[in-house]
Every structure is written in C-alpha cells, then in structure tokens.
Amino acid sequence: MKSSKPVLFIFLIAVIGLYGCYQSSKTTQKMILTPKKIVIAHRGASGYLPEHTLPAKAMAYAMQPDYLEQDLVLSKDNIPIVIHDIHLETVTDVARQFPERKRTDGRYYVIDFNYEELKQLNVTERFNPKTGKAVFKNRFPLWKSHFTLHSLQDEIEMIQGLNKSTGKNIGIYPEIKEPGFHRKEGKDISKIVLKILSEYGYTTKEDNCILQCFDAQELKRIRQELQSQLFLVQLIEYKEEETHLKEFAAYADGIGPYFKQLIKKVDSDGTIVFTSFVNDCHQLGLVVHAYTFRADQLGGMPTFEALLDAGFNKANLDGVFTDFPDKAVSFLRRQESK
Ligand code: G3P
Numbered sequence: 001m002k003s004s005k006p007v008l009f010i011f012l013i014a015v016i017g018l019y020g021c022y023q024s025s026k027t028t029q030k031m032i033l034t035p036k037k038i039v040i041a042h043r044g045a046s047g048y049l050p051e052h053t054l055p056a057k058a059m060a061y062a063m064q065p066d067y068l069e070q071d072l073v074l075s076k077d078n079i080p081i082v083i084h085d086i087h088l089e090t091v092t093d094v095a096r097q098f099p100e101r102k103r104t105d106g107r108y109y110v111i112d113f114n115y116e117e118l119k120q121l122n123v124t125e126r127f128n129p130k131t132g133k134a135v136f137k138n139r140f141p142l143w144k145s146h147f148t149l150h151s152l153q154d155e156i157e158m159i160q161g162l163n164k165s166t167g168k169n170i171g172i173y174p175e176i177k178e179p180g181f182h183r184k185e186g187k188d189i190s191k192i193v194l195k196i197l198s199e200y201g202y203t204t205k206e207d208n209c210i211l212q213c214f215d216a217q218e219l220k221r222i223r224q225e226l227q228s229q230l231f232l233v234q235l236i237e238y239k240e241e242e243t244h245l246k247e248f249a250a251y252a253d254g255i256g257p258y259f260k261q262l263i264k265k266v267d268s269d270g271t272i273v274f275t276s277f278v279n280d281c282h283q284l285g286l287v288v289h290a291y292t293f294r295a296d297q298l299g300g301m302p303t304f305e306a307l308l309d310a311g312f313n314k315a316n317l318d319g320v321f322t323d324f325p326d327k328a329v330s331f332l333r334r335q336e337s338k
C-alpha cells in the first residue's frame with residue numbers, strides 16, 4: 001500500500017503557502033491603506049470659532065483629531081496665508097479698512113495685499129458680504145472678540161509646539177488653493193508651499209503631512225515635476241472626475257470626494273445606498289477622506305451620529321473632514337471601545 005504521507009505533506013505545504021499569501025496580501029493592504037480611520041479638523045474647530053483662526057486651530061488641537069487642515073492662498077509678498085478663499089470679504093473687514101483696494105469685479109483679493117496689511121484685518125465668522133448675515137447662524141457671533149489672519153509658518157509652529165508640549169503627534173493637512181489663479185498672477189504657490197513644508201520637516205509620507213489639491217494637473221505636477229514624496233490627496237467634486245481614478249492612482253495616495261457624490265440613492269425607508277466609489281479607490285490602493293461633515297448641516301440625516309455612521313461605516317470612508325472634530329473623535333472612540 002502506498003504511504004499517504006507525501007500527499008499529506010503536499011497538502012500541508014499548500015495550506016501553509018495559501019495562509020502565507022493571505023497574510024502577505026493583508027500586510028500589503030495595510031502598507032498601502034491608512035491603518036485606522038481618521039478625523040481631519042476642517043478649517044480648525046470651525047463649528048465653534050471663526051474658521052482658520054489660530055484660536056480655532058488650538059481648540060481643534062485640544063479635541064485630538066488626527067490632522068488639522070490649512071487652506072492656502074499667497075499674499076502679494078509670497079507668504080502662504082491660511083484662508084479658504086482667494087477673496088477676503090467673506091471672513092474679514094477688508095471692505096471697511098481698504099475700500100479703495102477692490103478690483104473692478106468688486107472683490108478684494110488676498111494676493112493684492114502684503115502680509116503686514118493682511119495682519120491688520122479683523123477676521124470673523126463666515127458671512128455673506130451682500131447681506132452681512134452669517135452663513136451658519138448658530139455659530140460664533142459675527143464681529144465679536146478679535147481674530148486675525150496668519151501664515152502657514154505660524155500655524156505649523158503652533159502645531160509643532162503643541163506636539164512638543166503635549167507629547168502628541170497631530171498632523172497637518174494643507175491644501176493648495178487655485179494654483180491656476182496664482183500662476184496667472186505670476187506666482188508658483190506649490191513650489192513656495194513645498195519649500196516651507198520641507199523646512200519644517202515635512203518631506204515624506206511618514207512625516208504626518210497630507211497635501212491636497214482640487215487641481216489634478218497641479219497635484220500630478222507636485223509629484224512628478226516637483227518630485228514631492230509627501231502623501232498626496234486628489235480632491236474631487238464632480239461625478240465625471242470619478243472616471244479618472246486610475247490616472248489619479250498613478251500619482252496620488254488618496255482621494256477627497258464631496259461626501260454626497262458617493263450616494264447612489266436613498267430608499268423610501270431612508271436607507272442610503274452608496275456607489276462602489278470607495279471600494280474602487282481601495283482596490284487601487286487609494287484611501288478616501290470625504291468632506292464636509294457638519295453637525296449643523298445634516299443633509300437630510302436625522303442626527304450627526306447617523307451622518308458619521310453613514311460615512312465611516314456604511315460608506316467605509318478612511319477619514320472625514322469635519323467642522324466638529326470633537327464629535328467625530330468621540331464617535332470613533334466609542335465605536336473602538338465597543
Ligand atoms: O479640502 C477638503 C475640504 O476642505 C473641501 O474643500 O472647499 O472646504 O476647501 P473646501
């Protein structure tokens with residue numbers, strides 16, 4: 001009778017081999033994808049204090065998100081200012097202080113002012129300059145206290161200082177705003193920002209800095225021409241852009257979509273059905289950080305908890321941009337402790 005030992009041996013080798021492949025595919029996936037779900041403080045703790053002010057960033061830091069976001073626009077003297085718009089009149093009193101400096105389109109541009117002038121402006125909660133009314137009526141009151149604009153360097157120094165004094169390691173998540181507009185004004189915002197990031201120690205994917213941009217050509221240029229080794233996130237806002245995932249995967253590490261664009265339909269019982277977008281990204285090794293989760297703008301969801309659950313669990317996002325980092329951090333902590 002033939003011994004069954006060789007067959008058993010081959011079977012065992014096959015099982016060990018398959019297990020090894022499984023483990024290694026898990027390891028590979030872990031190396032490519034963010035190991036845990038993350039919270040990005042969108043413009044700081046902007047649900048509580050005027051967006052992109054240092055107090056809003058300090059408050060956000062204390063809430064312990066994974067990253068603080070910085071939208072960046074250049075001043076006339078090439079200082080990256082932390083501000084969402086290329087215009088000033090939606091969050092400052094520029095129209096009162098410098099009425100003669102508006103362009104023919106009636107708008108005041110960050111790029112027309114030098115840093116010292118920008119520092120003189122009073123910053124307030126986002127408002128509609130036509131009506132003077134706040135965009136989010138239950139947030140920090142308009143024109144109260146005293147807030148100012150600041151540079152990228154100021155914010156990095158505060159975050160790195162807090163990392164030292166608290167022993168934590170919270171990252172930065174800068175966004176290059178409107179590179180095409182800057183180019184038309186004769187400025188290369190990406191080059192300037194990359195140089196500053198490098199001076200502060202942010203050069204590789206391990207340096208706790210994620211660089212984002214809506215302009216795909218520019219983000220590709222950042223990787224290929226400017227040779228950045230940072231973790232790059234391609235922001236998108238239109239359905240059509242979803243068809244370019246493979247091109248994005250050639251230079252980016254993640255995608256930042258508008259959360260609503262991931263929704264395929266909402267059933268009559270309120271169940272949200274998501275598209276395959278997040279899964280498609282994961283298949284390509286891309287993480288997905290969606291924007292913007294707001295407790296005072298629920299988009300039809302019954303509660304903020306339900307919105308976070310939809311994002312983190314149903315849609316399987318790797319991270320969310322939120323104006324309320326405390327709520328998202330506590331949501332994840334509660335979920336992890338279950
Ligand atoms: O950058 C991601 C998120 O901030 C969405 O864009 O318009 O708020 O800068 P925005």
Ligand code: CA
Nearest residue numbers: 069070071175
């Ligand atoms: Ca942004």
